[in-house]
Each structure stands twice: as structure tokens, then as C-alpha cells.
Amino acid sequence: xxxxxxxxxxxxxxxxxxxxxxxxxxxxxxxxxxxxxxxxxxxxxxxxxxxxxxxxxxxxxxxxxxxxxxxxxxxxxxxxxxxxxxxxxxxxxxxxxxxxxxxxxxxxxxxxxxxxxxxxxxxxxxxxxxxxxxxxxxxxxxxxxxxxxxxxxxxxxxxxxxxxxxxxxxxxxxxxxxxxxxxxxxxxxxxxxxxxxxxxxxxxxxxxxxxxxxxxxxxxxxxxxxxxxxxxxxxxxxxxxxxxxxxxxxxxxxxxxxxxxxxxxxxxxxxxxxxxxxxxxxxxxxxxxxxxxxxxxxxxxxxxxxxxxxxxxxxxxxxxxxxxxxxxxxxxxxxxxxxxxxxxxxxxxxxxxxxxxxxxxxxxxxxxxxxxxxxxxxxxxxxxxxxxxxxxxxxxxxxxxxxxxxxxxxxxxxxxxxxxxxxxxxxxxxxxxxxxxxxxxxxxxxxxxxxxxxxxxxxxxxxxxxxxxxxxxxxxxxxxxxxxxxxxxxxxxxxxxxxxxxxxxxxxxxxxxxxxxxxxxxxxxxxxxxxxxxxxxxxxxxxxxxxxxxxxxxxxxxxxxxxxxxxxxxxxxxxxxxxxxxxxxxxxxxxxxxxx
Amino acid sequence: xxxxxxxxxxxxxxxxxxxxxxxxxxxxxxxxxxxxxxxxxxxxxxxxxxxxxxxxxxxxxxxxxxxxxxxxxxxxxxxxxxxxxxxxxxxxxxxxxxxxxxxxxxxxxxxxxxxxxxxxxx
Numbered sequence: 001x002x003x004x005x006x007x008x009x010x011x012x013x014x015x016x017x018x019x020x021x022x023x024x025x026x027x028x029x030x031x032x033x034x035x036x037x038x039x040x041x042x043x044x045x046x047x048x049x050x051x052x053x054x055x056x057x058x059x060x061x062x063x064x065x066x067x068x069x070x071x072x073x074x075x076x077x078x079x080x081x082x083x084x085x086x087x088x089x090x091x092x093x094x095x096x097x098x099x100x101x102x103x104x105x106x107x108x109x110x111x112x113x114x115x116x117x118x119x120x121x122x123x124x125x126x127x128x129x130x131x132x133x134x135x136x137x138x139x140x141x142x143x144x145x146x147x148x149x150x151x152x153x154x155x156x157x158x159x160x161x162x163x164x165x166x167x168x169x170x171x172x173x174x175x176x177x178x179x180x181x182x183x184x185x186x187x188x189x190x191x192x193x194x195x196x197x198x199x200x201x202x203x204x205x206x207x208x209x210x211x212x213x214x215x216x217x218x219x220x221x222x223x224x225x226x227x228x229x230x231x232x233x234x235x236x237x238x239x240x241x242x243x244x245x246x247x248x249x250x251x252x253x254x255x256x257x258x259x260x261x262x263x264x265x266x267x268x269x270x271x272x273x274x275x276x277x278x279x280x281x282x283x284x285x286x287x288x289x290x291x292x293x294x295x296x297x298x299x300x301x302x303x304x305x306x307x308x309x310x311x312x313x314x315x316x317x318x319x320x321x322x323x324x325x326x327x328x329x330x331x332x333x334x335x336x337x338x339x340x341x342x343x344x345x346x347x348x349x350x351x352x353x354x355x356x357x358x359x360x361x362x363x364x365x366x367x368x369x370x371x372x373x374x375x376x377x378x379x380x381x382x383x384x385x386x387x388x389x390x391x392x393x394x395x396x397x398x399x400x401x402x403x404x405x406x407x408x409x410x411x412x413x414x415x416x417x418x419x420x421x422x423x424x425x426x427x428x429x430x431x432x433x434x435x436x437x438x439x440x441x442x443x444x445x446x447x448x449x450x451x452x453x454x455x456x457x458x459x460x461x462x463x464x465x466x467x468x469x470x471x472x473x474x475x476x477x478x479x480x481x482x483x484x485x486x487x488x489x490x491x492x493x494x495x496x497x498x499x500x501x502x503x504x505x506x507x508x509x510x511x512x513x514x515x516x517x518x519x520x521x522x523x524x525x526x527x528x529x530x531x532x533x534x535x536x537x538x539x540x541x542x543x544x545x546x547x548x549x550x551x552x553x554x555x556x557x558x559x560x561x562x563x564x565x566x567x568x569x570x571x572x573x574x575x576x577x578x579x580x581x582x583x584x585x586x587x588x589x590x591x592x593x594x595x596x
Numbered sequence: 597x598x599x600x601x602x603x604x605x606x607x608x609x610x611x612x613x614x615x616x617x618x619x620x621x622x623x624x625x626x627x628x629x630x631x632x633x634x635x636x637x638x639x640x641x642x643x644x645x646x647x648x649x650x651x652x653x654x655x656x657x658x659x660x661x662x663x664x665x666x667x668x669x670x671x672x673x674x675x676x677x678x679x680x681x682x683x684x685x686x687x688x689x690x691x692x693x694x695x696x697x698x699x700x701x702x703x704x705x706x707x708x709x710x711x712x713x714x715x716x717x718x
Binding site for chain 2: 003061062086
């Protein structure tokens with residue numbers, strides 16, 4: 001069916017939560033009502049990346065990029081743009097600090113510096129239609145592998161491409177495939193780690209929602225390469241849209257004979273099933289994940305033996321992350337040299353980051369390795385809201401560390417991030433501004449790992465809890481001299497002795513904040529002061545008698561009656577009653593109330 | 597079970613439907629006036645005819661889109677053909693049956709159909 005115009009509506013998790021499915025319905029109903037249903041097609045797609053400006057609607061062939069569309073706007077878009085060809089100016093996405101309006105999505109600085117490989121089909125195809133995936137060279141890489149390449153060729157291509165695991169560890173993917181291919185075994189497994197648990201990370205979810213077939217195809221290639229006939233995708237149950245689209249994709253691939261027996265008539269047999277995780281962060285660790293697929297309690301075990309030798313049900317198993325798989329088909333089709341031409345010396349290709357926190361363009365970006373943090377945060381991310389100052393970015397989630405302003409110009413790759421005490425991680429990037437207390441941030445991540453520790457090994461179970469208690473004390477103004485040193489020592493020992501990656505990396509946020517923001521820790525401990533004004537126990541609200549006009553507005557707003565005074569003379573706050581909610585400060589028209 | 601050839605057939609068929617989502621830079625643009633005046637004069641069948649003709653000939657470098665009122669309502673349906681680096685050609689009072697000739701002579705072979713243009717009508 002040939003249409004003159006395609007309306008692409010984002011149906012990723014972000015835009016769905018702001019009503020994009022209603023927008024799709026409205027478009028379909030209105031177009032049918034006006035008799036345009038045979039001329040204009042409405043397509044649900046995966047994530048465009050600019051989640052902050054969602055719901056996103058893109059109209060082709062013009063490529064007009066609408067943002068923050070509501071179901072009520074649909075009528076105007078149809079009447080003006082679709083029928084009369086006049087794009088609706090007020091809805092067109094505008095850059096925050098650009099001079100003019102940008103009408104096509106590739107012109108905006110959000111997209112200009114990006115290079116989309118893993119996300120190439122997100123926001124471009126209907127993820128629930130296998131034909132659209134095939135149209136953009138889908139399953140061509142699998143065909144090439146089955147008919148032209150030997151199993152060794154595939155390993156060689158991956159090795160030469162320099163692709164490294166995108167789940168966080170950064171282990172060379174070609175090597176992993178080589179190790180999994182080596183053992184002789186009649187049964188082997190290919191698994192996909194889609195248990196994306198880092199707070200603030202949603203790269204894998206977006207790939208699965210926007211381009212599920214790219215993962216299925218790469219897993220089939222992996223099956224052919226290492227000699228496996230069964231694959232499992234371990235995906236979080238908290239990702240209902242991803243699970244649904246994966247199910248649809250698997251069914252469609254089976255129907256087309258791209259999964260199952262005798263794929264493409266070559267005699268190769270491979271099938272994929274889903275296993276849903278129930279929300280335990282530790283199940284993102286490879287041995288815990290495999291235990292969970294087996295139906296065991298999700299606990300890690302010691303390595304070696306590595307899964308490549310003894311994995312699922314004791315058989316050799318290849319386990320890669322979603323984003324790693326999403327790169328494979330493109331490498332097979334375009335060649336190792338093409339992939340290796342992007343990135344830095346030891347980190348090739350691109351990396352997807354989920355931008356969150358204090359940043360204007362919250363969303364999903366894919367940049368070549370070696371792009372600087374400054375470019376990601378200021379050029380693509382649009383900078384910090386409300387003119388605040390950048391303080392640090394946390395990469396790698398609870399396993400990573402923070403990167404302070406002095407390292408903004410460091411090219412992002414695996415080794416550079418390690419050298420400054422952070423890590424690539426899976427790709428969550430949380431931006432913090434001057435109002436964020438770094439001790440509190442460290443405490444937040446540690447709370448997460450303490451909650452998520454499986455409890456199998458004491459360094460993680462007990463050690464991280466002791467660290468959290470110390471941090472809590474510090475943020476409550478009860479820190480003692482020597483606490484910083486104790487934290488450092490405990491951190492060192494936990495890193496050295498914990499069983500799995502979760503425990504070994506749990507102290508990282510504490511260590512890196514101490515490394516770059518030791519003065520903040522010291523201010524909390526020695527001066528009982530929180531420089532960022534975030535730790536409530538350490539701050540007091542004070543009315544400046546010079547500025548106070550005695551209007552009594554703050555006293556009326558105060559929920560606990562802590563503010564008193566006479567009209568037209570300065571008011572005062574009773575700190576023993578004050579719950580530090582900050583309402584008085586927001587309501588004061590004369591900016592007479594300060595946090596101290 | 598799909599063979600490689602069948603996959604290729606699906607790809608060929610489908611990419612033809614999807615290529616309007618590709619970058620349109622450098623494309624020849626066919627713009628049909630679809631304001632109230634254009635629609636009343638019968639511009640929609642003209643537009644549909646262009647879409648069908650372009651897809652039938654698999655012209656991947658041609659974008660068909662619509663625009664508002666150009667200002668000469670009495671000459672609608674008006675169709676403009678914009679080729680990068682060349683002067684714009686404007687056809688007026690276009691009928692659906694003229695479309696295949698415009699596509700064949702002008703868009704494919706680069707010779708505007710002078711007798712349909714606004715210049716020859718005026």
C-alpha cells in the first residue's frame with residue numbers, strides 16, 4: 001500500500017505514559033472520518049530519544065517534528081498539515097537556545113552530533129511489523145552469515161570490529177563469542193541480558209521497544225556462530241511494552257521461518273524464548289541471571305568457571321547485553337572496518353546514554369565513543385535547566401562514579417572513565433547541579449545497593465550496610481572525625497572481597513564523591529553544614545530582618561505554625577518547630593528567607 | 597519458511613512504501629496546492645495520481661507533498677516541480693490524466709511539459 005504521507009507517533013514507554021496511544025487513536029479516527037485513511041498512514045514507532053519533549057509526532061515526507069503533542073492537537077495537525085499542507089508552527093519542536101526554529105529533526109543539535117547504530121530503527125519503523133524491519137535490511141545479516149560466512153569468520157569480524165560489551169564490563173565481544181564457540185558440546189545456549197536495573201537507565205528498554213528484531217537476529221547469528229539452538233532473553237517484568245513487542249516479534253519471526261527449524265533452508269535451527277525477571281537488581285549479574293533462568297534463586301556464584309564454559313544448566317552459554325546485540329547485524333553488514341573507524345583507539349563504535357537528572361533534554365542519545373561529556377550535556381542535552389551550574393554527572397549508576405566539572409572535556413570511552421574513577425556502565429547518565437549534595441547522592445546509590453544486595457556474601461550484605469549507616473549519620477549532622485577514612489577503608493575491603501560485580505562496585509559512588517568532593521564531606525562532619533543546602537537536618541531557614549516587610553504571607557503558608565511576628569515588622573522562624581519544608585521560602589515575594 | 601530470495605522480495609516491495617521516511621535532501625519535490633481552493637478544484641485526485649505514478653516507477657528521489665494556497669486560486673489545481681539547482685516549474689489547472697505525462701517527460705527525462713505550464717496558459 002502506497003501512502004502519500006506517514007505520521008509516526010512515538011509509542012515508547014515515555015510517550016505512552018503521556019498519552020501517545022490516544023493520539024494514535026485520534027489520528028486514525030479523524031483520518032477515517034475525513035476520508036484520508038487510504039492516503040495517510042499512522043505508524044506507532046519506538047523511542048525518538050527526545051523524551052523530555054514527548055509525545056513526539058513526526059510527519060513525512062516533510063519530516064516535520066512535533067513535540068508535546070496532546071490528543072486535542074490532532075485535529076489541528078490533520079486539518080492544517082495533512083489536508084492543507086501547512087505545518088502547525090506552534091507544535092514544531094524548537095531548540096532551547098537556538099536562534100530560530102528547526103523544522104526537520106536531523107537539523108536540531110540534539111540529533112546533529114548523534115550517530116545512531118543501535119538505535120537506527122528506533123523512531124523509524126513500526127516495531128510490531130517485521131516487514132518494515134526487513135525493508136531496512138533486516139535479517140540480511142543472518143542470511144549473509146548462514147550462506148556466506150563460516151563460524152570462524154564471524155568471530156574474526158567481531159574481533160576486528162573492536163566491539164566491547166555494552167552492559168558495562170566492556171569485555172571484547174569477539175573474544176566472548178570465541179570462548180563460547182570453543183567448547184565441544186551438543187547443547188549450548190545464547191542468552192540476552194535485558195535486566196536493565198540501574199536507576200535512570202533505559203537504553204535497553206528503548207531498543208527492545210523500538211527495534212526488537214535487531215536483538216532476535218543477532219541472537220540467531222550468535223547461535224549459528226557458537227553452535228547453539230536455543231536462546232533466552234531475560235527481560236524485566238517491569239518493561240511490559242518491551243515484553244509485548246518481543247513476544248510479537250518472536251511470533252512474527254517464527255511465522256516467517258526466521259526462527260525455528262531449517263532457517264532459510266540452510267538446516268540451521270534456532271529458537272528464542274522469554275524469561276521474565278521479577279525486579280532483583282542482582283539478576284543483571286551474569287551468573288545470578290543464569291541461575292534465575294534455571295528457576296533458582298537469583299544469586300551469583302564464583303567464577304571461574306565462566307558461563308562460556310559452564311553456564312545455563314551447566315552448558316556453555318553466551319550472554320550479551322541488548323545493546324551489544326543491537327550492534328552485531330550492522331557490523332556483519334557493513335564490515336569490521338566500518339565499525340572500527342568510529343570511536344577511540346580502544347573503544348570502537350557508539351554508545352547509547354540515557355540522560356536524566358538536571359538536564360534540559362532528558363532522553364536517549366547515541367554518540368560515537370570519544371565524544372566529550374561537555375558535548376553530550378551541553379550540545380545534545382541542552383545544558384542545565386534554570387541557569388544552574390553543572391556540578392557532576394554520574395555514569396554507571398550505582399556501580400559507577402561521578403565525573404566533576406574539571407573532567408567535562410574528557411573523551412568518553414571505557415578506559416578514560418575508569419581512569420577518573422567512574423565507569424561506562426550500561427549507559428545511565430545522571431546530571432547533577434549545584435543544588436545536589438554529593439554526600440546525599442552517594443547515600444542514595446548506596447541505599448539502592450543495600451536494598452538490592454542478595455545477601456550471599458558478607459562484605460556486600462554487611463559492609464555496604466555499615467557504610468550506609470555512616471553516610472546517614474553524616475547527612476544528619478552526626479558525623480565524626482575519622483568517618484571519611486573509615487569509609488575509604490571499608491570501601492577498599494568490600495571491593496576486594498565481595499563475590500560479584502554488585503558488591504565489588506557498590507562502594508564506587510562513595511569513593512568517587514570522596515575523591516572529588518571531599519570538602520563537602522568535611523563540611524558535613526566538621527562544620528555540620530551542607531554546602532548544597534540539601535541535607536535537611538543540617539540547614540535552618542532564616543528570615544532576613546532587613547528584607548522582611550512583615551506581610552505575614554509566610555506565616556500563613558507555614559504548615560506547622562513555626563513563623564510568627566507582627567504585621568509590618570520582621571517575622572521570625574522558630575527552628576524547634578520548623579520541619580524545613582521550604583514553603584515559606586517559595587512564597588516570600590521579597591526573597592527575605594534564606595537557607596543556612 | 598522464507599528463503600533469501602523471498603526476503604529480498606519483501607524488502608523491495610516494502611522499501612518502496614517506506615522511502616518517504618528517508619532523508620529528502622536533494623530530492624525532486626512535487627508540491628501540490630491543497631488549500632480549500634485547490635481541493636475544490638480537484639487537487640486531491642491529482643496528488644494521489646502523482647503518488648501512484650511515482651511509486652509505480654519506483655522513483656526514490658522524488659517527494660510528493662502538499663502546500664497551502666499559492667494565491668492564484670483561479671488556476672488551481674497548481675503543481676510545482678522543484679529540482680535542486682534548476683528553476684521552479686509551475687503547472688496549472690492540472691488534471692489527473694496529465695500526471696503520467698508530467699512524470700514521464702519532466703521528472704524522468706528532465707523536459708518540462710511546456711503546454712501545461714502556467715506560462716503557456718497565461
